[in-house]
Amino acid sequence: MANETTSNCVICWVHGMVQGVGFRYSTQREAQRLGLTGYARNMDDGSVEVVACGDNEKVEQLITWLKAGGPRSARVEKVLTEPHQPGREWTNFGIRY
Template sequence: MQTCVRCIITGRVQGVFFRASTEREAQRLGVTGYARNLADGSVEVLACGEASALEQLQQWLWKGPPAARVSDVRCESLEVPVPDSFTTRW
């Protein structure tokens, strides 16, 4: 069964290819949703998929791409329509 989570990632996560790297990792895991920058300097990720894939993605979000410095990842479960793919939003 697919579920969805919304995660807010803080730290040095903008300008370091965090969204693009998250999109690649999500696609590798078969997760759909999006990643987008927020005005406060954080990144929001909506991820939908199997529980095990979401857990793996959440673990990856703590590392991110090499130039990122993640200080916190907060995730909450959501009931939303499941997207067809994973995209980077501007």
């Protein structure tokens, strides 16, 4: 079944100069463009947490975008990812505060 798509969720922590530079909003736009659901939020340690759910290929595309640095104003030093099983399903990709 080559046309069958598999969906999953990942949680990512993006470290570097990623707060105060529009990173969450750019991530939201990219995730929406890819048709993903989830959220982005600033963490107390200066990183941004991203939860992305959807088609495996699209999730991987978002991770690649995050690792490539996201918006031009950001400076990504590292991106940590792991599989995630959220306690709920999202209907869109939002920004959490």
